[in-house]
Amino acid sequence: MDAGGLRQRVRRPPEGDETETMQYSNEHRIQPLLEALSRRLLVLDGAMGTMLQRQELDETAFRGSRFLDSKHDLRGNNDLLCLTQPGTL
Numbered sequence: 001m002d003a004g005g006l007r008q009r010v011r012r013p014p015e016g017d018e019t020e021t022m023q024y025s026n027e028h029r030i031q032p033l034l035e036a037l038s039r040r041l042l043v044l045d046g047a048m049g050t051m052l053q054r055q056e057l058d059e060t061a062f063r064g065s066r067f068l069d070s071k072h073d074l075r076g077n078n079d080l081l082c083l084t085q086p087g088t089l
Contacts, residue, residue: 052078055088 036042055061062074064084074080081088 049078052081052088057081057085057088061085061088 033042057075059073059075062077062080062084063070064080066083067074067080
């Protein structure tokens with residue numbers, strides 16, 4: 001994938017969102033990443049938990065319809081959100 005293809009896959013925040021974003025159009029930042037990806041596996045760590053906390057999801061959102069009968073509190077179990085709130089991710 002070239003740098004242009006990488007830029008097309010980056011999701012931008014909604015209009016009016018004041019979240020700081022990286023400048024993905026800078027080739028000097030993208031090219032080293034693409035070169036490293038061609039040679040090895042990379043683990044990129046980000047602030048996913050922080051972004052999810054901004055959604056202010058309650059217990060009902062974490063349960064969704066799939067875990068309505070769970071006997072445990074599920075709020076804060078971000079791993080479940082891929083099943084109960086995939087659109088949030």
